[in-house]
Amino acid sequence: MYERKVMPNLNCGLDLIGEVLYGKWKIRLLWFIDQGHQRPSELQRKIPDASRRVLNMQLNELEKHELITRKIYPVVPPKVEYSLTDFGKTVIPVIAALGQWGDEHEDRLRDVILKQISISDLDENLIR
Amino acid sequence: MYERKVMPNLNCGLDLIGEVLYGKWKIRLLWFIDQGHQRPSELQRKIPDASRRVLNMQLNELEKHELITRKIYPVVPPKVEYSLTDFGKTVIPVIAALGQWGDEHEDRLRDVILKQISISDLDENLIR
DNA sequence: TCGGATAGGGATAAATTTTTCCCCTATTGC
């Protein structure tokens, strides 16, 4: 595993929530688990752009941070189900607020994001 | 400048807000600007752990994404002031929600984060 | 006149995160 070389800041609430939610797919994982998509394979189908590997790694971290728990059923083929802990559930409204802001400003956001990408970088692989 | 090699997802609100808020210091920059710390040097003092360079880069991106504006005063030594746009102001409540959750669960968060760091990585430079 | 404050950018290095590739477990069905 990769070893951190610098200690993170843990001063304020923003630092702290950053440590547990910062990760490309973590918020979506929590969201989908809350929506009832609890099995790894289901989550992978829901988030097809993430590699299987990262999803596992980020699920592990979420579990270590006590936002989710993993339940393993001793059956074959193996079955695993993730659930939010009570602690994890408390963060869902915050995620909902993020998503809602994004939805409310969807058009404008898409616009400024695409504009910024195409200005700085004219790679034809990206545009279209 | 670095050129993106993969196109970001812009499907849902969470993707969109992620594109503009994802960046180690962006949220704090918005927060402090909202608090009235508008000059670059002030922001750098407020966020001493970030290098000057990244702060500038992230401020540029926030500006391109129309969350902040930059006003340059033609004086010497140079004076610059950032302000939130009306659009930028709409995201402050969301950031407040993040910070509030972090504050409410401060002790527990610090605990699980430190636990996770010291388990995976026993580098003496980090512990203490 | 040198040092510091103010603002910011280029080049390059280092750190960190995510992806890719490949391998392993065990059972069921063909």
Place this chain on the structure above:
DNA sequence: GCAATAGGGGAAAAATTTATCCCTATCCGA
């Protein structure tokens, strides 16, 4: 035996983000 299913992890490569270092310019104060 072989493929498919379901869940995971190691190693190395690629992508991305942050940090370091150095330079530009002006004016003020010691």
